[in-house]
Amino acid sequence: MDVIDEKIIAELARNARIPHAELASRVLLSRTAVRQRIERLERQGHIAGYTIVRPGENADDGVVSALVLIYRQDRMRGGDVLAALKRIPEVVICEVLSGEFDIMVRLEAASLERVREIWEDIARMPGVRDTTTALTLSNVVNRPRRVKESKEPAAGG
Template sequence: MDAIDEQIIAELTRNARISHAELANRVLLSRTAVRQRIERLERHGHIAGYTIVRPEDSAGADVVSALVLVHRRDRMRGGDVLAALKRIPEVVICEILSGDFDIMVRLEAASLERVRDIWEDIARLPGVRDTVTSLTLSKVVSRPRRAKDSTVGE
């Protein structure tokens, strides 16, 4: 990744719906070059997806959040568990941990029933030994992830 890639990611972070033409103007490249860079960034995992962010005072308030702590049967060969977690759309964070638990999963689902269904699916995965689940009661701090300051020539 170079400075232009960083700039593209920063612009997409600010507005994921920006047109390739507008993005090209902002990073001083052609539309084709911007499209090719975005495709490469997606292939290499620098852009993993696009999402919708809703204000807390609107429809986002009815989202049920939960943390699922996962014990795998085999820490070193548990890639199939990670692959299965990546396929669950309600998984918004999945991190490998050191310490007592192997994986931390944050779910954001439309209902408590959906959280339960996902928890049951995770618990049934062949590589999972045990889980501990906690529901989020309230958010104290919720900061959007900030892109690195990569503005060039400003």
């Protein structure tokens, strides 16, 4: 990825529906060159997925979020737990941690009842020793994924 790719991604992050012609004028390329770069960025995995937000609705309406911190029986042999977590559609983030907890899971479910069901399922998984769960009360910062910084030197320096 180069500086122009970074600019394209920044513009798309602001408005994913920006016409190629307008995007091209903002990054000083032809419309065809922008389309080709976007296709390449999609193939490389830098651009993936589409989001639908209905007009007048908050994207978080009706979603209950929770963090589940999981202690495993054996930190070195927890592949079955990770495989089972991958199969739960409400698991939006699953990370293996260092420190006191072994796994951190973020759930986004349609109801508090569904969060409870998932928590019970996780607690019953073979290899899970204990869990700690916290419900999200409010979302203060929700930044899109950061783009890696360019390795190119600054202009004029």
